[in-house]
Amino acid sequence: MSENYKFDTLSLHAGHIPDKETGSRAVPIYQTTSYVFNSTEEAASLYNMEVGGHLYTRISNPTVAALEQRLASLEGGASALACSSGMAAMHLVVSAICSSGDHIVASSKMYGANINLLQHTMPRFGVNTDFVNPNDPEAIKSAIKPNTKLVFGEVIGNPGLDIMDVPKIAKICNSKNVPLVLDATFNTPYLMQPFKHGANIIVHSLTKWLGGHGIAIGGAIVNGGNFDWGDKDKFPTISGPHFALGGISFWEEFGPSALIAKIRAEGMYNFGPSLSPTNAFHLMQGIETLPLRMKKHIENTHSILDFLVNHEMVEWVKHPDLETHPDHEVAKRILPKGSGSIVAFGIKGGREAGKAFIESVQLASHLANVGDAKTLLIHPGSTTHSHLSSEAMKEGGLTDDMIRLSVGLEDINDITKDFERGFKAVKKLNK
């Protein structure tokens, strides 16, 4: 029966068909907390996870489910679960897989909150992490210990833009029977589908390019369904008897979707970071145009790279699509459509120059987000990292002249004109 619909089609349609009663073409917003049971038997069967359905919006909701099914479809995963933020998704995965005494191997070059969670918060609960260079598969291999329960990294690291060699690292994880969990926020399934390269679990901040319009915070976990959780000693709460539902084994009962089933029955039940149906609707509206937007994001990024590389006021430019980037070859191989629309660059004149640039541009917005349809900028040296010395920033892979740019969808000439305004202000300052 299969039509084998392509990515662009699935972005618009997956997870929803108009219902017979109303014919609503758009996904309806089911703004409800709960669902009337037709009988006590039906209620019991939902509680017992006998069949699918909705009983309480903290656990699942029809609008949120449409988003989840769209994501599962776009990533080629077995199942997905959407939640209140990218960080909620990350915490749900870590807490579903790990218990006190377990160990994680993670990339040392990641988004600050991902690092903080693993470096400072999880150790309080007995889960410790060793951080390794994401570009060093051998280092990852030797960091994996018998109690390592997952390897975590970002496909495109934030903010350093390091690219993980996903196929190589997946092979290592596979040989050690450890799931590879990837934050794929910066690539989105449009640029790269990690399961095709052997990854096992994806976490997304939907807040960024997937939602794409800077209007709603959201996160998701997509489960590849390609990991064997059968080792009861290693993954006792997934394959062994779990306190929920009278000693259920999620692995035996749900197989490829064991992890998502467990997260619904434990994480969503007991921590409860649910996504609001209205935000699910907004995020899905964004996904409808993901292919179009990503194409333009990449087009504009490549134009901006040309502009910046050749600009007299620019000290350096960092983007994996540039030959000068240390991971350029890996990027070409695993991200052939382009490696995202975040660009880092340094302005001649250091910290003060960065500040002057940011304060002079008008079109680009100075704020702490990425992946909006609009162009965004931040100068870590005068904002998020202003309390750090130049030396301390260097240790974290940042420099005080660095600007992080999230390239938007505006007319490219308007963006470059705006940047010229910023550079003019820097020139004045340097005089």
Next chain:
Amino acid sequence: MIINFKGANTYLGTGGKSLDINKRTLCFLHGSGQNHLSFIQQARFFAYKGYSVIVPDMPAHGFSDGNPCKSIKENAEWINDLLVKLNLKDVVVIGHSQGCLVALELNRILKNSLEALIFVAGSNEIPVNQFLLDLSKENPQKASQMMVTWGHGVDGDMSINKWPGHSHYGEGNNIMCMNKPTALMYDLHSCNDYSDGIDAAKNIKVPALAVLAKNDQMTPLKSGLKFVELIKNCEIHILNCGHFLPSERPIELNSIINSFLSKLK
């Protein structure tokens, strides 16, 4: 649960409840290249309704070790021996696809001593085209993928699912990938080689139910309808979905089976 059966670790799904041989047992038989997980939404449902449920992973499928059975008859003998080993007497067999052929043969071995037979997306014959037979040997993963996409109705393409967050294709592919690589090839050959279905269907003397799929590309509705005509007094339902009826229309299927079971003695 895992038991040692015929010298191999053998997995039986029991729907999250322990097996009670004093209750009526529903024995679910999976299709080609499938395993107990094709009945995810049936196993727990019926176990929690008070039935004993067994969903065996056939040898080399799912969590079961051992060598794959090489014919429908061999599959049926294996199931018969399993029922004997477990000392199960009051048994209703529910087959899906290839599981229907196995159920037909099992009924012959047991001389109509089952309590009832339920056929889901089944027929008395399942011819398999040469391309798929060859592909299942050369590249079972690719063959599985093709079966998953052919097998589902329109809901598969669009991941339309009452089970929140689930993708028919993603889940279906991974369920099939859990089996040993040779399992699919032997299953498909077993189906293709089976030719006793007409006699076996005519021989049915126990209550029978057939739930067929309108858009079934694997065991077409036309073939299913011819099949059920051969069975005396078979209750027939047709659902608007593809071949993977148990996961495409779980609630409707469960309800039909449930009311059929409630009418049995």
